[in-house]
Amino acid sequence: METTHALLVGVIAGGIAGAALAWLRVRPRLVAARAAAGRARADAEDARRRLVELTTETAGVFDAAARRIDAARRAAAQAVADRRAAEHRWREALAALAGDVVDGDEVDRLMRRAEGAGVELVDAARALDGEVSALERAATLLTDLIDAVESERRGTEDAAALSDAAAETIAAADAMDAAIQRVQDRAAETAELSARTTAEAERGYRAVHRTLDEIERIREVTQVARERIDSLNVRVDGIGDVVRVIQEITEKTNLLALNASIIAAQAGQHGRSFSVVAREIKALAQRTAASTKEISEQIRGVQEESERATAAITHGAQAVEQGFQVAVAAGDALTAIRESAQTAQRKVQSMTRAYRQQSGATRQVVDLAGRLAERAQAFAAAARSQTGERLSTVAAELVASAGRLRELADRQRGAADTGATALGAVAAEVGRLGRLQRDARRQLDGIQRGVDAAVARTDDLAVHLDRVGEAAHQLAGEIARLQQAGVAAD
Numbered sequence: 001m002e003t004t005h006a007l008l009v010g011v012i013a014g015g016i017a018g019a020a021l022a023w024l025r026v027r028p029r030l031v032a033a034r035a036a037a038g039r040a041r042a043d044a045e046d047a048r049r050r051l052v053e054l055t056t057e058t059a060g061v062f063d064a065a066a067r068r069i070d071a072a073r074r075a076a077a078q079a080v081a082d083r084r085a086a087e088h089r090w091r092e093a094l095a096a097l098a099g100d101v102v103d104g105d106e107v108d109r110l111m112r113r114a115e116g117a118g119v120e121l122v123d124a125a126r127a128l129d130g131e132v133s134a135l136e137r138a139a140t141l142l143t144d145l146i147d148a149v150e151s152e153r154r155g156t157e158d159a160a161a162l163s164d165a166a167a168e169t170i171a172a173a174d175a176m177d178a179a180i181q182r183v184q185d186r187a188a189e190t191a192e193l194s195a196r197t198t199a200e201a202e203r204g205y206r207a208v209h210r211t212l213d214e215i216e217r218i219r220e221v222t223q224v225a226r227e228r229i230d231s232l233n234v235r236v237d238g239i240g241d242v243v244r245v246i247q248e249i250t251e252k253t254n255l256l257a258l259n260a261s262i263i264a265a266q267a268g269q270h271g272r273s274f275s276v277v278a279r280e281i282k283a284l285a286q287r288t289a290a291s292t293k294e295i296s297e298q299i300r301g302v303q304e305e306s307e308r309a310t311a312a313i314t315h316g317a318q319a320v321e322q323g324f325q326v327a328v329a330a331g332d333a334l335t336a337i338r339e340s341a342q343t344a345q346r347k348v349q350s351m352t353r354a355y356r357q358q359s360g361a362t363r364q365v366v367d368l369a370g371r372l373a374e375r376a377q378a379f380a381a382a383a384r385s386q387t388g389e390r391l392s393t394v395a396a397e398l399v400a401s402a403g404r405l406r407e408l409a410d411r412q413r414g415a416a417d418t419g420a421t422a423l424g425a426v427a428a429e430v431g432r433l434g435r436l437q438r439d440a441r442r443q444l445d446g447i448q449r450g451v452d453a454a455v456a457r458t459d460d461l462a463v464h465l466d467r468v469g470e471a472a473h474q475l476a477g478e479i480a481r482l483q484q485a486g487v488a489a490d
Helices: 002-100 104-151 155-385 388-489
Strands: none
Touching: none
16 A cells, blocks of 8 residues: 555656656747747737838828829929910911911012002103103294394294294193193002002001010910929929839838748748738739839820920920011011101102192193194284284293293103102012011911920820829829738738
8 A cells, every 4th residue: 555655656756757857848949939929929010010100101202292293283284274375376476467467479469560650650751751852842943933033034934933833832732731641640540559558568567566566475475384394394303203212112112021921921820910911012012113113104204295395395485586586677677668658658649739730730731832823823924024023022922931831841750750769669668578578477487387396295295294193093092002901910
């Protein structure tokens, strides 16, 4: 009995000793396992905390990026609107200038008509010179007759010659009356042409000055659009900086996801759920990186289009400046043309009034020529009767009549010369206007090409900005899912 009891005590003591020895051997491992599990939990908690912080930082950065993108889109939309407004003003100005200023064909027609009227007036002046010559011959004949009367040597023969001269004088007066009537008709046509030229010059003058005002407004709108594009470039550069920050955060997210996977593997059962979250984080980070890359490419496209749009606007501004200078030159020319046309119109009106007066005077000349014939016959009768006193009286009357005829003819010729000179000046100014008109149209064509190029660049810029907006919304969705994953892991 005692032996059994002792044996039982020994077995129990041995079991206790073995258990104690086993405990002593297992205890460090258990402590190490607990420590490892604690570290795994701590690492997992730290990873969760870092993930939450990183996703929060990413969300904050993206909010800033989104604000910049929205601001850039608003600036771009305003720039596009300004460009379209500038393009609309350009087209209105071009249409106004093309519609208000006298076109080249009309200028050429006006110039040819003015030159033709000037030639006709010169021809009429030459015809008057012929009439003056006939009157001078009559005056010479009268002088000879006076000498004959004084010397009493020519008698009835000279009286007969005087009668013939009187008949020639009547014919010359009739021809001069017809010539003056033709000149009067030409003067009326010239007055109408001069009035039309003056009206066209006045209309062109007003049109050019309206165009100058419109081009000045275009310059202002173009400058505003250029400033908008420059501001857009600055904002796009700022978006590029934000995208680079997002790329850095994406790289950190990938590294964090890798570390989380390692920690989850080390944690075993404790990190199994976190391992699923880590894989989701990695996938979201990869999609975010792809979206960021797409945004970067779109931003580069926007920058390139912005540069091209800026170049197009600069080219358009240069074309507008050239058109402005041409319009200024055309305005100066039209001012000179208007003044010259007004002066010519006043001269032509004065000439027309003089022709009307001379038309009445010419009828007086015809009557005077009739009386001259009667006096010539009286002179012949006096010559036959050898009445010297009567001869002297009639001869004096003839000389006075010839002087009046010469004075009237000289006045007619002077009026014709004045009208021809005035029309020549108008024709020269109209020709100058035609040349300036052709130069202006070439400049306007260049401006139109610049407008079309600027509009095309603006449309391309709007397309790229829309693509940036779509990529930004996609990136926003990826970052939101990334942030939700971080919260779920927490």
